[in-house]
Amino acid sequence: MARRRPAGRGGLSPSEIADRLEEAARTLRRLPDPPGSGPRGYGRSWPEYIHEAKDAYGWHEARLRVRPSPADIQQMEECFDWLRLVPVEEAQILWWRAEGLRWREVAIRAGCVRQTAWRRWVAALATIAKKLEARG
Incomplete structure (x- = not known):
């Protein structure tokens, strides 16, 4: 995958910003769980014990x-940092879409109709692009 130019130089288009947010969501999913994220006292250093032979050979x-x-x-x-450039409600819509939620689910979570959620998403992307270019 080719690296894109840094956001500080030149302006990014709204579609490039949406792509970068999707990449950020994928990166966040790939991060390892922090130590101690589970309940205390349930950590183990031994590997899983295999109870049956059929489980041991790649089934x-x-x-x-x-x-x-x-x-x-x-x-x-x-x-x-880009998500801080827009109001919280719009940042949530941007992140939900970056995580791959369908528009219907985004609209339900945002408490509006699908078309309104889409308009807020487009407006937030345009706002971020405009503010990044102004920083530029």
Whole structure:
């Protein structure tokens, strides 16, 4: 995947901002769980014990989590800063769409009709693009 230009230089289009927010959501999902995120006293250092032979030889789907690079994390944090440029309600709509929620679910969570949620999403992307270009 080719790296995009940093947001500070030149303006990003609203569609590029939406793409970067989706990348940030994917990066956040790929981050490892922090130590101590589960209940206390339930950590273990031993691997899972295999109870049956059929479970030992790859009958289950492999679970592989590729950790993001420092550059991916830096871009994700930059996107979080962008969300501060718009009101909280609009930032939530932007993030829900970046996580891949369908418009119907976004509208239900935002408490409005689908078309209004879409208009707020477009307006928030345009606002971020305008403010980034003004910073530029």
